[in-house]
Amino acid sequence: MKEIKKIILILILLLFLLQILIYSSDVIKSVRFAFDIWKNNVFPSLFPFFVLSEILIKLGFVEITGKLFKPVMKILFKTSGESAFIFIMSIISGNPGNAKYTRELYDQGLIDKNEASKMLMFTHFCNPLFILGTIGMTFFTDYKVGVTLLLSHYLGNIVIGICIRNKFKSSRILRDTKKRISTPENIGTIITNSLFNSINTLLLILGAISICLVLTTVISKNFEFTPLVQNVINGLVEMTQGVKYVSLINIDIKLKEILCVIFLSFGGLSIHLQVISMIAGSEIKYWPFLIARIFHAVISVIILLLII
Secondary structure (H helix, E strand, O other), rough: OHHHHHHHHHHHHHHHHHHHHHHHHHHHHHHHHHHHHHHHHHHHHHHHHHHHHHHHHOOHHHHHHHHHHHHHHHHHHHHOHHHHHHHHHHHHEEEEEEEHHHHHHHHOOOHHHHHHHHHHHHOOOOHHHHHHHHHHHHHOHHHHHHHHHHHHHHHHHHHHHHHOOOOOOOOOOOOOOOHHHHOOOOOHHHHHHHHHHHHHHHHHHHHHHHHHHHHHHHHHHHHHOHHHHHHHHHHOOHHHHHHHOOOOOOOOOOHHHHHHHHHHHHHHHHHHHHHHHHOOOOOOOHHHHHHEEEEEHHHHHHHHHHOO
16 A cells, blocks of 8 residues: 555656656746745745744743743643744744744753644744735735735634644653753854854745746646636745736635635745644644634634625
8 A cells, every 4th residue: 555655656756757847847936936035025034033032042032931921821721831932932923833833842852842833733834014004015015905904814823822822731741951051052053053054945935936846837827727826826836926927817805805814814825834844753743734724714714794
């Protein structure tokens, strides 16, 4: 059975490769577009936060925030104070930063696998500058649209966090904490490692965006869809291109906002691939994240309709 699955997967990949060769000029354009997204939006917004977050974790800032925010996190989400670092940094930097911060705290032994899986579920925040600036002002040329999408998307996450507060209870049996404390690194090593790890993570994100945009290009070349259906497919594969092209098609503004908040809250295949890559090799679970994104999309649409 495993051999059959492997053969099927190989055939699909070979077919995909053939399609890339046939539509090579369009594929190259999509990869260039992916690089533009990464260069103009992803790298500038995530790189400084990735570097600073890793430095802060190494310097013990997580423990400080844990003491400060422990009452709030315990009351709202029934998580440890240390998890507040993931929540706050995810709001500021946006996804897939939540997966990176969660994995770092897990590897440091500050949270266990249950709490890590739980935090992934309700810290899927898109960058606020991306929503307000890029989507609101650039794509829609309407700041109110950006504010509406931001509130719907962010409140949807908080609702999920409250709904699952009694799930994935932490065992509080943390790993390697003594080792982490007893072998401190010097500041030069910390900064160097932070730069190296952040650039590697950002290159991984570029790869995920590129392959997803190539996939949507191949789909559009082989199937005839209406502009609306094609844009929905694009948004579910790669969020940014979906939001951009939905803003350009001639449909009611309310439907545009609904589709955009779905793309933002679900994240798209690209984000999911990035999350899977970042938690690979750990005991952090992906499926709760996927289920949470589906409910997040539904809840965010309901909140959006109540607002508008």
